[in-house]
Amino acid sequence: MRGELEGAWLGRLVGGGGAKLASLAEEEHLRGAQIHRWLILHKELDPDDEEITRTRKVRRRFIAEKYKALIDALYSDSDHVQTEAKVTFEDGRKSTLNSTIAIHGNAAAEPARKAA
Numbered sequence: 001m002r003g004e005l006e007g008a009w010l011g012r013l014v015g016g017g018g019a020k021l022a023s024l025a026e027e028e029h030l031r032g033a034q035i036h037r038w039l040i041l042h043k044e045l046d047p048d049d050e051e052i053t054r055t056r057k058v059r060r061r062f063i064a065e066k067y068k069a070l071i072d073a074l075y076s077d078s079d080h081v082q083t084e085a086k087v088t089f090e091d092g093r094k095s096t097l098n099s100t101i102a103i104h105g106n107a108a109a110e111p112a113r114k115a116a
Contacts, residue, residue, distance in 0.1 A: 035106075036105055036106055037074050037075075037103055037104065037105040037106075038103075038104050038105075039070060039074065039081070039101050039103050039104065040101070040102075041067075041101070042083060042085060042097060042099045042101055043087060045058065045063075046088075048088045048089070049087065049088050050062060051063060069081060069083060070083060070101065073103060074103060078103060079102065079103055080100050080101060080102050080103060081100070081101050081103065082098075082100055082101075083098070083099055083100075083101055084096060084097070084098050085097045
């Protein structure tokens with residue numbers, strides 16, 4: 001069953017008798033799944049800061065709350081965002097990190113994002 005589904009899906013992506021793969025952007029149901037804007041976090045997600053579990057699973061609800069300003073900035077027209085983060089070190093010390101994070105984007109995708 002899995003092979004049949006993969007074959008059917010791949011069959012739609014392959015154009016011209018299999019000579020080349022069609023662009024995923026041309027697929028109607030995949031068009032909205034493209035990454036248009038991104039940023040690089042100022043720190044690694046860490047279990048000591050309760051962002052991930054000890055088994056490295058992301059705590060999505062916690063991340064959504066903690067990084068709300070960064071997520072909102074991704075959907076705005078801003079090209080950077082100011083952030084302040086509380087960091088807990090392995091030895092238990094705590095510190096605050098202030099930084100400006102650049103928001104990167106695909107210039108070709110910008111008109112499509114603004115039109116949506």
